[in-house]
Amino acid sequence: MDSQAGPGSGDYVALEARHGARNYQPVPVVVDRALDCLVWDVEGREYIDMMGAYSAVSHGHLHPRLVAAARAQLERVAVTSRAYYGTTLGPFLARLCSLAGFERALPMNTGAEAVETAIKCARRWGYRVKGIPDGQAVILVARGNFHGRTSTIVGFSSEPSYRDGFGPFAPGFRHFDFGDMASVRAAAGPDTCAVLVEPIQGEAGVIVPPPGFFRELREWCTRERVLLIDDEVQAGLGRTGRWFAFEHEGMRPDALVLGKALGGGLLPVSAFLADEPVMGVFDPGSHGSTFGGNALAAAVALEGLRVLQEERLVERAAELGPYLMGRLKDVQRAARPLIRDVRGRGLWVGVDIDPAQGSARRLVEQLAQRGVLSKETHETVIRFAPPLTITPALIDRAVDIFRQVALQAIRR
Ligand SMILES: *Cc1c(COP(=O)(O)O)cnc(C)c1O
Numbered sequence: 001m002d003s004q005a006g007p008g009s010g011d012y013v014a015l016e017a018r019h020g021a022r023n024y025q026p027v028p029v030v031v032d033r034a035l036d037c038l039v040w041d042v043e044g045r046e047y048i049d050m051m052g053a054y055s056a057v058s059h060g061h062l063h064p065r066l067v068a069a070a071r072a073q074l075e076r077v078a079v080t081s082r083a084y085y086g087t088t089l090g091p092f093l094a095r096l097c098s099l100a101g102f103e104r105a106l107p108m109n110t111g112a113e114a115v116e117t118a119i120k121c122a123r124r125w126g127y128r129v130k131g132i133p134d135g136q137a138v139i140l141v142a143r144g145n146f147h148g149r150t151s152t153i154v155g156f157s158s159e160p161s162y163r164d165g166f167g168p169f170a171p172g173f174r175h176f177d178f179g180d181m182a183s184v185r186a187a188a189g190p191d192t193c194a195v196l197v198e199p200i201q202g203e204a205g206v207i208v209p210p211p212g213f214f215r216e217l218r219e220w221c222t223r224e225r226v227l228l229i230d231d232e233v234q235a236g237l238g239r240t241g242r243w244f245a246f247e248h249e250g251m252r253p254d255a256l257v258l259g260k261a262l263g264g265g266l267l268p269v270s271a272f273l274a275d276e277p278v279m280g281v282f283d284p285g286s287h288g289s290t291f292g293g294n295a296l297a298a299a300v301a302l303e304g305l306r307v308l309q310e311e312r313l314v315e316r317a318a319e320l321g322p323y324l325m326g327r328l329k330d331v332q333r334a335a336r337p338l339i340r341d342v343r344g345r346g347l348w349v350g351v352d353i354d355p356a357q358g359s360a361r362r363l364v365e366q367l368a369q370r371g372v373l374s375k376e377t378h379e380t381v382i383r384f385a386p387p388l389t390i391t392p393a394l395i396d397r398a399v400d401i402f403r404q405v406a407l408q409a410i411r412r
Contacts, residue, residue, distance in 0.1 A: 008042055008043065009028075009041055009042045009043060012030045012042065013028060013030060027364055027365060027368050027373070027375065028368070029041055029047065029368050029373065030042050034049065034061035035061055035062055036060035036061055036062075036063070036387065036389055037049050037060055037061075037386060037387050037389060037390050037391070038061075039061065039373065047368070047371045047373045048371060048386075048394050048397060049061070049373050049387060050373055050374045050385070050398050051373045051374050051384070051385060051386070052385045052386050053260075053265065054202070054234060054260060054375075054383075054385065055202075055260040055348075055385055056260040056261060056265055057261075058237060058238060058260075058261035058265070058313070058388045059261070059264050059265050059304060059307055059308070059388070059389065060265070060388075060389035061387070062265070063264065063265065063304075063307060063389075065303055065306075066264040066265065066303055066307065067266070068303075069299050069300055069302075070266055070267075070299070070300050073088065073296050073299035073300070074296065076295070077295050078294065078295055078296040079291065079294045079296065080294070080295060081290050081291075081294075082288060082290075086295045086298070087295070088295045088296075088298035088299040088302060089107070089293045091298075091302055092293075092299075092301050092302040092305075093107070095305050096258075096262075096271060096273070096301075099243060099309075100243070100244060100256055100258075100273050101252065102255075102256060102273040102275055103274075103276050104273065104274060104275065104276060105271045106272045106273075106279065106282065106287070106292075107270070107289075107292045107298070108270045108271065108272065108289050108292040108293075109268045109269065109270060109289060109291050109292055110268050110270055111231075111233035111234075111257070111259030111270050112149055112150050112153055113148075113150075113270060113289060114233065114257045114258065114270035114271055114272045115147045115148050115153060115196070115233070115257055116148075116150060116152065116153070117257075117272040117287060118194075118229050118255060118257050118272050119139060119152065120286075121255065121272065121274065121278060121279065121282065122137070122139055122196070122255075123137045123172070123193060124281040124282075124286070125193060125194075125227060125278055125281050126191075126193025126194070129278075129281070130193060132191050132193055136191045137191055137192075137193040138172055138173070138174055138189065138191050138192050139156075139172060139173050139192075139194045139196050140173075140174055140176055140184060140187050140188060140194070140196070140226075141156045141173050141174070141175060141176075141195075141196050141197070142175070142176060142177070142178040142197050142198070142201065143175050143176070143177055143178060144159075144204035144207065145178075145196075145197070145198065145201065145204070146159075146198070146203030146204065147196065147198075147231055147233075149162070151166055151169070151170075152169070152170045154169075155169025155170050155173065156169070156175070158175065174187045174188075175187060178197070178201055178207060178209060179207075179210045179213045181213065181216045181220065184217060184220065188224065188226070192224065192226050193226065193227060194226060194227040195217065195221060195226055195227070195229065196229045196231060197217075197228075197229070197231065198231045198232075199214065199230055199232060199235050199240075199244075199246055199249065200235050200240065200245055200345060200348070202234040202235065202383075203377055203378070204377075204378065205350050205352065205377055205378050205381035205383075206343055206344045206350025206377075206381065206383060207343075207350075208343055208344065208345055209249075213249075214246065214250075214251050215249060215251050217251075218249075218253075227254040227255060227278065228251075228254050229254065229255045229257065230244075230245075230246050230253035230255070230256050230257065231257045232256060232258055233257055233258060233260050234259075234260055234348075235348070236256070236258045236260075236261070237258065237261040237262060237305075237308060237314075238261070238308055238313050238316075238317050238346070238388050239261070239317060239346055239347060239348050239385065239388070240317070240321075240345040240346035240348060241318030241321050241345065241346035242314065242318070242346070243308075243314050245345070254274060254275075254278055255273060255274040256272075256273040256274070257270070257271075257273075258270060258271045258272075258273070261304070262301050262304065263297065263300065263301060263304070264300045264303065264304030265304075265387075266300050267296065267297050267301075268297075269297045269298075269301045311389075313388040314388070317346040317347045317388045318346060320347060320392065320395065321345065321347045321348070321349075323392060323395060324347060324349055324384065324386075324390075324395050324399070325342065325344060327396070327399040328342045328349055328351060328399060328402070329342050330403075331399065331402055331406055334403065334406070334407065335403070335406035335407055335410050336410075337354055337357055337410075338353060338357040338406055338409055338410050339351055339352065339354070339406065340353065344384075347384075347385060347386055347388055347390065348384075348385045349383075349384045350377075350383055350384075351381065351382040351383075351384070352381050353380050353381070353382065358410075360376035360381060360382050361376050361379070362409075363376075363382060363405055363406070363409060364382055366405045366409075367382075367402060367405055370404070370405065371401065372401045372402065384398075386398075
């Protein structure tokens with residue numbers, strides 16, 4: 001490294017490439033600083049963050065109220081483990097339960113841990129409440145799902161690259177086609193304890209379910225005594241223009257999984273929520289996490305919920321989502337046949353690229369070169385999920401650049 005000029009972006013890329021495991025293929029941008037919807041690289045180049053860390057930065061980077069809440073808590077206590085009570089966890093859980101409409105919440109750290117919590121809860125509920133013979137409980141999951149990266153969770157992924165070489169996998173999961181009730185019914189049996197499903201499949205490419213699917217699924221789950229577990233780790237907390245995506249479907253799940261934005265863009269905070277008849281299957285010793293619900297995390301998450309509410313960020317997503325979508329559809333019309341589809345809900349849009357016409361990854365890299373951060377998923381979809389604090393002016397700037405990049409691609 002050049003000691004006079006200081007290390008440059010290339011040096012940091014080289015260090016990660018040399019010493020990190022190769023489990024990611026990052027877009028070559030080295031983020032050094034960020035504030036709200038903007039980030040800057042080591043050389044001081046500015047980027048609009050249209051990715052929002054997969055929904056983890058819904059409040060914008062380093063929201064001043066969240067930084068202040070973290071600082072204040074850091075003057076008191078950060079981590080004690082759950083061996084004791086604290087002054088931030090109770091208020092956080094109370095607020096979260098009241099917002100989501102559930103009686104109880106169990107705090108964890110990452111989304112995958114909250115999903116694991118859901119799996120354990122559903123199985124125990126299946127044995128103790130539904131009366132399924134021990135060891136036989138089955139959870140139905142959608143093809144194309146994404147629920148995290150633990151060995152149990154990737155075991156029921158339908159994506160080969162997430163699974164290859166990581167077996168043997170835990171039994172007790174069966175697949176159905178997302179959005180297809182007939183397929184749910186065909187996959188089910190007397191030992192089915194739960195359906196675990198995303199309200200919109202994010203990693204699969206922002207796949208919105210057909211209208212009515214969730215209402216039918218809700219009715220079927222009630223009839224068959226099957227828990228409907230809604231994984232809103234990515235969709236929840238305002239992303240879709242409602243506090244929770246299930247509100248669009250006119251139904252209420254039996255349990256809810258939250259993460260990502262719950263940590264206010266500062267910390268990993270997740271939670272599993274349910275009412276007493278379901279959450280009641282956990283007794284002391286049955287589940288836990290050293291860091292889950294720690295004082296610092298709870299203080300930040302509580303302030304994060306207040307900020308979403310007081311700054312009306314959910315309403316903002318509801319207003320600006322259709323604006324972003326409309327502008328991207330204009331680009332689609334201008335850049336046919338490169339863009340096959342533009343879909344999503346709220347500030348969460350997938351732009352589906354025809355692989356015969358162009359590469360989503362190339363477009364993402366060209367966007368980055370021109371100062372717009374996004375990320376491809378499944379090789380053909382470019383995902384836009386900016387902080388909910390994004391402004392119309394920044395959307396315009398980002399979409400104008402996307403238009404240039406798309407038009408250049410079709411001219412080639
Ligand atoms: C990101 C995500 C997870 C996993 O969360 P991590 O914090 O990465 O463990 C689970 N479910 C959904 C729907 C997600 O988008």
